[in-house]
Amino acid sequence: MFIIDPNFNYPKETESRVLIRFQDCDPLRHLNNAKYFDYFFNAREDQVPKIYGVEMREIIKSFDAVWVVYNHHIAYLKPANMAEWVRIVSRVIWYNQNTLVVEYCMFDDSKSYLKTLMWTTFKYVGMNTSRTVEHSEEVEAYLKAILYPGVEYHSAKFDERVYQVKNETRSIF
Secondary structure (H helix, E strand, O other), X not given: OOOOXXXXXXXXXXXXXXXXXXXXXXXXOEEOOOHXXXXXXXXXXXXXXXXXXXXXXXXXXXXXXXXXXXXXXXXXXXXXXXXXXXXXXXXXXXXXXXXXXXEEEEEEOOOOOEEEEEEEEEEEEEOOOXXXXXXXHHHHHHHHHHOOOOOOOOHXXXXXXXXXXXXHHHHHO
16 A cells, blocks of 8 residues: 655656667657657666555555556657667646646756657556546546646647647746
């Protein structure tokens, strides 16, 4: 069982430095489009336990439910090249009683430009019923504690968000 400390200011995003592997690239030496999913999910899976102190298996065991992928929106802006170091940032940008949206960004190593942005929508599903269930109070508290502020989420506004993150990245450096 995990416990959210209401007095602790949890980080609102995870970040990993990742090497693009040869076996994950196409003949042009770019990361294969399907492999972006693996890189994004693995980076978040590695960082969440370190940052938030919770393992996915704990949530599954405690609440008999799990988040499953419902859909993706993805924009491939610049290729990730073989043997290149990149930064992967992920953050929860929206949730409701049974749904969660995580934003994944891949940047160059210095975070001076955005390579890829993806929104993944997850549904919270009961392990015994395989049907959508509502988040428990504890899970709601967890999501509230880690919610990344300032993103106006609406699935139809994905392209606007890509433009916004690209411009924010340019203005930082």
